Amino acid sequence: MSAHTTLLSSGASAPLTPAEEAELAAVCASLDAWGASVRDPAAWPTHPHAADWDRQNAADYFERCTSSDAVRRELFTLVRTVLASEPAHLSLLFLLHFLGQVGGLEAVADGDGGAQTLRIRGGAQQLSTGMAAQLTAASAAAGGRSGVGRSGDIGAVRGGGGGGSCELRLGFRVARVELLAGDDGAAAGGGLARGSASASTSASASSERASDGSGAGGGGGVRVHLEPSGEDDSGRSSKDNSGGGGSASNAGAARAVTARCVVVAMSPPLWGSLQWSPPLPPAKRAISQRMYMGRCVKTIAVFDTAFWSCTTGDAHHAVAVAAADAASGSADEPPLQPAGGEQRRPHLEDCGPVANLFPSVVDGRPALVGLVVAAAAAAFAALPPAEQRRVVLRQYARYFGVPDEQAVAGGCRAFLVKDWMAESYSRGCYAALMPPGLASSSPDEGCGVEGSGGGGSGRGVAWGCGPDAARAPVWGGRVHFAGTELAREWAGYFEGALESGYRAADEVLEALARGTARVSSDAAGAGLARSRL
Known part of the structure; x- marks a missing residue:
């Protein structure tokens, strides 16, 4: 990453009069203070205003709290440029929670010291190509075969602690996530698979099976079914001339990977694009259906x-x-x-x-x-x-x-x-956001908001579909969830993606440690990474 600042111009920071500056400063001070008070979702049930804040959208609050059109315009522009959302679509509580996560408005402001200060020289794609190069190097060092291929190829890196493996699959998508029959729902230890919309999987002690599902094997776990994505490296359709739906290089090459734990690293609105067997719990379904991507x-x-x-x-x-x-x-x-x-x-x-x-x-x-x-x-x-x-x-x-x-x-x-x-594997950006009423609703209400409850206090409100519910593992600790939206700090940013990945890895290590199989020596030696940021 380059260590330089970048220059910025935006519709925000338009010249204001001294009176407008004072009004904006007062509103921002309130937003920062309130954001700090709801940074931790665990505090919402007892917070005196959380339920009210979740019932209203940010636009309504901005209209009520400001007397100046110029100040109101600044606040609307802030939400649009930072979260890529119209304020009317966004829960005020979720906005405050976001500000609490990042440390206040100054942290996401334009200019030196703000979230846009640093940029990756040469583009963010280097993160993907760099990790691919590391896989290739690790494969060579371990005596395995090449770790990365173009669309439709399957690369594998063998070796590492515990004799596990790491595979990067290009040109495939995850289609179905299945809890194996006879699973007792408790993480039995031993393996790890990572599944996402781009079908990147990392598995130790996992096994690949044909798409007919034969050979489930004993011991329980999760099976992730893959199918050709039908897209080339640019994300465009690359159908073959036979009229089938897959790309020419991998048509008919559906596969399944079985592992003891799976990490799903997708934006919550994309969870619904997968088939889940058994279905996701009601809270997860409501979150997937009602969270929306920025545009x-x-x-x-x-x-x-x-x-x-x-x-x-x-x-x-x-x-x-x-x-x-x-x-x-x-x-x-x-x-x-x-x-x-x-x-x-x-x-x-x-x-x-x-x-x-x-x-x-x-x-x-x-x-x-x-x-x-x-x-x-x-x-x-x-x-x-x-x-x-x-x-x-x-x-x-x-x-x-x-x-x-x-x-x-x-x-x-x-x-x-x-x-x-x-983009089929993002459907928007910068990240997924919560609308009014979702966090404080009951999981049983699904997409409804009637459970937002009564008075101003969060007591008596269901709080079944908030950030903690979005992060929670399912299927007895078999499936874990990551992604920048699920971060406990800097959600929506690179730092949030890293934090959520480390958190999910810690959860899996803890689940494996509770099982009957041994965690690999490398994992045990590394210990749990509580904070790496």
């Missing part, structure tokens, strides 16, 4: 020159942050910084669909990375590609005060769009 479309416009570095505008709209490591070369990014002058820019979001704007460099050329979020993302995604390009470049010309919009369009050498809502 975001990412655009990258690559230019000949950084025209934005020499335009005038208000500094509130161009937060320039010095590089933390000048030697890293981060200064190559042309800043969103005015050269001078007193002319104020309009609000970014008033000029077009982009709500967050970052300067970058792509293949040595200056670029602007723009994020279209929340309701605007759905409308933008429906536009034809040429119209998407036109409205974004027109927005940049207007925002940076360039009179000739065609000059901006003519200087754009490439325009890329990534619609995360169209």
Whole structure:
């Protein structure tokens, strides 16, 4: 990861009057204090306001607590840009819980020290390719075969403590998760399988079986059924010429992996895309059905020159942050910084669909990375590609005060769009969120919200579908759940994904330690990782 700051411009941080600044500061102080009080979901049942907060959406609260349109606009923009959601769709309690997890509004603000301060040089895809390279290296060191192949290939890494194995399967998806017949529901120890929508599995003492389910074996456990994803490495359909549904390289190659424990690392709304036998408990089903993904479309416009570095505008709209490591070369990014002058820019979001704007460099050329979020993302995604390009470049010309919009369009050498809502294995971003009434509802109510209860205190409210219920293992500790949404800190961020993964691994180790089989020597020697962040 690069050790430099990134520069940002967004519709938030528009110039406010002193009175508006004071009002915004008071609201933010309340949000931070309340967020700290509901950081731990275990405190919600006895919290005097948690039930009321869960019954209302963030938009209604913002409307009631503010007298200034400008302050209200700041708060709406905050939710849209940070969580990619309309405030009206979001539980106020969930928003406060999120702020408590990250340490307050300042932690997710724009500029130096905020959550957007650091960026991965070269892109986040390097995390996947780096882990793949580690698997390959581990395989070579252990004398196994290559650990990673292209779509449709199956790689395996053998060796490691306890004689287990690690397999990375590309071009497959998890279709069904099955509790084996005769399982007593208690983790018997010995093996670990990791299942996700991308069919990445890591199993020790696991066994692969044909898709007909033969050879279940004794001792109980969980069987994860895989099927060809029908998509190539880019995520697009890659059907063969035979008219079948699988890709040419793996058609008909359905498999099943059996292990004693499984970790499901998927956003909760995707749990319902799998077949579960037996069905998930009511709380898990309600969470999967009612949590919703944020909406975001990412655009990258690559230019000949950084025209934005020499335009005038208000500094509130161009937060320039010095590089933390000048030697890293981060200064190559042309800043969103005015050269001078007193002319104020309009609000970014008033000029077009982009709500967050970052300067970058792509293949040595200056670029602007723009994020279209929340309701605007759905409308933008429906536009034809040429119209998407036109409205974004027109927005940049207007925002940076360039009179000739065609000059901006003519200087754009490439325009890329990534619609995360169209991705079958994410269905949106940045993460899954809770609507009003879900956390405080009873599991038996399913998708209903009537169980939100009576008075302001959380006492007497069911609290059956909150974050703790989302994280809870099922099937007697056989199936565990991870993913950034299920983190106990920094949910929705890379740090949250790491924290939840470590937490799920700790749960599995504890489950295996309670079983009859031995945990591998490496796992026992490493101990439980209570906190690695």
